Amino acid sequence: MNSPLDSIALFHFGPIPITAGVIATWVIMAILIIGAILVTRHMTLIPSSCQAAIELMVDTIDGQIRDTMQVSPAPYRSFIGTLFVFIFVANWSSLAPGVEPPTANLETDAALALLVFIAVISFGVRASGVRGYLATFAYPNPVMIPLNFIESLTRTFSMLVRLFGNVMSGVLVISIVLSLAGFLVPIPLMALDLLTGAVQAYIFAVLAMVFIAGAVSEDIHPAKTGNKRNSS
Amino acid sequence: MTIDWWTLGLQTVNVMLLVWLLGRFFWRPVSAMIEQRRVTAQQILTDAEGKRNQASAALAEIEQTRAGFVKEREAILAAAHEAAERAKAASIEDAASKANSLEAAAKLAIEKEKIDAEKAWADRASQLAVEIAGRLIERLDGDAVRTAFLEWLLKEIRALPEAVRHAAIGKGVTLKAVTATPLTTANQEHYRTQIGEAFGASPEISFKTDPNLIAGLELHGSHLIVSNSWRADLAKILEDVTHDSRP
Structure with a gap:
C-alpha cells in the first residue's frame, strides 16, 4: 500500500514526473481559464445573472482585501483571488469520482506557500524598496530581526502544513471510511470535507493577505508606501 | 514523506501561470467592468445632479417669473383701478354737467312756460275783460x-x-x-x-x-x-x- 503522503508519477515528461495532482491541476486550470473567457466574453453595463454573480464575487474579494490589508485591492486582486479560487476548486474537486484534490499533494501546497512567500517579498520590495522591505524585519526593533526572519519562513511552512494536513486528512479519512463502510456512509464526511476545503481556501487567502499587508503596511514605513499607493 | 522538487517547481509554474491567465482573462475584465459601471453611474449621477440644478434654476426662474406675474397683475389692476376712477370721475363730471345743462334748460323752459302761461293768462284776462266790457256795453x-x-x-x-x-x-x-x-x-x-x-x-x-x-x-x-x-x-x-x- 502506497503512503498517502507520496505522489505517484503517472508518467514522465523528460526528467519531470507527471503526477495525478499535476494532471488535476491542469484540468482545473483549463476549466478556470476557459470558464473565465466564456463568462467575461459578453459583459455589459447591465449585467446578466451570471455576470452579476461574478461581479459580486470579485467585489467581495476586493472588499476582503480592502478590509484586511487597508489598501487598494487592485494590485493584489489577481494573486489573492486566484489563490482562493484555485484552492477552493481544488479542494472541491474531490466531488468528482476518482479525482484526488491537487491540494492533497504536498508539492502543490508547497508551491502555493512558496508563491505566497515570494509574493510577500515582491510586494514588500515594490511598496518600500529593498531597504524598506528589509527594514520590516527590524520592526519593532533590531533585536527582532532573527525572530522576524525565522517567522517569515515558519509562517510559510505553517501555511503549507495547514492546508496539506486538512485536505490530505479529509481525503484519507474518507478513503478509510469508504473502504470500511462502503457506499453512502462517507457522505457526511465528504460534506464536512467540502466545508473544510472552503474554509481552508478562505484561511489561506486571508493569511496571504495578512502576510503581504505586513510587508506593505503604512504603520511600518508610511512615507514610502503612501507615495507608492498614490502613484498606483 | 519526500518532496519531489520537479513537481514542486511544475506546480509553482502552473499556479503562476494560472495567476497570470486569470488576471488577464478574468480579474481585470471583471474589475474593469465594475469600474466602468461605477464611472458610468457616477457620470449619470453627475448628469442627474446637473439636470437637477438646471431644474432648480428653471424652477427659480419660473418662481421669479410668477412673482413678476403677480407684480404685473398688481400693476395692471392698479392701472385699471386708476382708469376706472378717472372714468368714474369723468362720468360724474359729465353727468353733473349734463344735469346742470338739463337743470338750466329746465329752468329756461319753466321760465318760458311761466312767461307763456302769464301771457296766455293775460290774453285770456284781456279777452275776458273785453268780453265783460262787451257784455256791459250792451247794457249801456x-x-x-x-x-x-x-x-x-x-x-x-x-x-x-x-x-x-x-x-x-x-x-x-x-x-x-x-x-x-x-x-x-x-x-x-x-x-x-x-x-x-x-x-x-x-x-x-x-x-x-x-x-x-x-x-x-x-x-x-x-x-x-x-x-x-x-x-x-x-x-x-x-x-x-x-x-x-x-x-
Missing part, C-alpha cells in the same frame, strides 16, 4: 256811449297841435271814422259836422264798422290815428298790466 245806452266817445274824440282832435291837424286833413285826404256798431246816416252827418268843426275845416270822412272796437269812435287818416275805443283802452291797460307784472 248806445246813444250816450256814442256821444261820450264823440266828445272824447273831439277833445283829442282839439288837443292836437295845429300843424298836425292841418296835416291830417290835407288836400285829397279822406279820414276814416271807425265805430263798433253801424251809424245811421243822420249820425254820420252829425259826426262829420262835429269832427269838421274840431279840425276847423270840412274834411272828407268815410265811416266803417269794426265790432272789435267793442265801443268807441276812432279816426284813421294817412298821417293820423286817433284811438278812441275800449279796445284801445283795454289794450293799453293790458300792456300796462303786462309791463307791470314782468320782473
Whole structure:
C-alpha cells in the first residue's frame, strides 16, 4: 500500500514526473481559464445573472482585501483571488469520482506557500524598496530581526502544513471510511470535507493577505508606501 | 514523506501561470467592468445632479417669473383701478354737467312756460275783460256811449297841435271814422259836422264798422290815428298790466 503522503508519477515528461495532482491541476486550470473567457466574453453595463454573480464575487474579494490589508485591492486582486479560487476548486474537486484534490499533494501546497512567500517579498520590495522591505524585519526593533526572519519562513511552512494536513486528512479519512463502510456512509464526511476545503481556501487567502499587508503596511514605513499607493 | 522538487517547481509554474491567465482573462475584465459601471453611474449621477440644478434654476426662474406675474397683475389692476376712477370721475363730471345743462334748460323752459302761461293768462284776462266790457256795453245806452266817445274824440282832435291837424286833413285826404256798431246816416252827418268843426275845416270822412272796437269812435287818416275805443283802452291797460307784472 502506497503512503498517502507520496505522489505517484503517472508518467514522465523528460526528467519531470507527471503526477495525478499535476494532471488535476491542469484540468482545473483549463476549466478556470476557459470558464473565465466564456463568462467575461459578453459583459455589459447591465449585467446578466451570471455576470452579476461574478461581479459580486470579485467585489467581495476586493472588499476582503480592502478590509484586511487597508489598501487598494487592485494590485493584489489577481494573486489573492486566484489563490482562493484555485484552492477552493481544488479542494472541491474531490466531488468528482476518482479525482484526488491537487491540494492533497504536498508539492502543490508547497508551491502555493512558496508563491505566497515570494509574493510577500515582491510586494514588500515594490511598496518600500529593498531597504524598506528589509527594514520590516527590524520592526519593532533590531533585536527582532532573527525572530522576524525565522517567522517569515515558519509562517510559510505553517501555511503549507495547514492546508496539506486538512485536505490530505479529509481525503484519507474518507478513503478509510469508504473502504470500511462502503457506499453512502462517507457522505457526511465528504460534506464536512467540502466545508473544510472552503474554509481552508478562505484561511489561506486571508493569511496571504495578512502576510503581504505586513510587508506593505503604512504603520511600518508610511512615507514610502503612501507615495507608492498614490502613484498606483 | 519526500518532496519531489520537479513537481514542486511544475506546480509553482502552473499556479503562476494560472495567476497570470486569470488576471488577464478574468480579474481585470471583471474589475474593469465594475469600474466602468461605477464611472458610468457616477457620470449619470453627475448628469442627474446637473439636470437637477438646471431644474432648480428653471424652477427659480419660473418662481421669479410668477412673482413678476403677480407684480404685473398688481400693476395692471392698479392701472385699471386708476382708469376706472378717472372714468368714474369723468362720468360724474359729465353727468353733473349734463344735469346742470338739463337743470338750466329746465329752468329756461319753466321760465318760458311761466312767461307763456302769464301771457296766455293775460290774453285770456284781456279777452275776458273785453268780453265783460262787451257784455256791459250792451247794457249801456248806445246813444250816450256814442256821444261820450264823440266828445272824447273831439277833445283829442282839439288837443292836437295845429300843424298836425292841418296835416291830417290835407288836400285829397279822406279820414276814416271807425265805430263798433253801424251809424245811421243822420249820425254820420252829425259826426262829420262835429269832427269838421274840431279840425276847423270840412274834411272828407268815410265811416266803417269794426265790432272789435267793442265801443268807441276812432279816426284813421294817412298821417293820423286817433284811438278812441275800449279796445284801445283795454289794450293799453293790458300792456300796462303786462309791463307791470314782468320782473
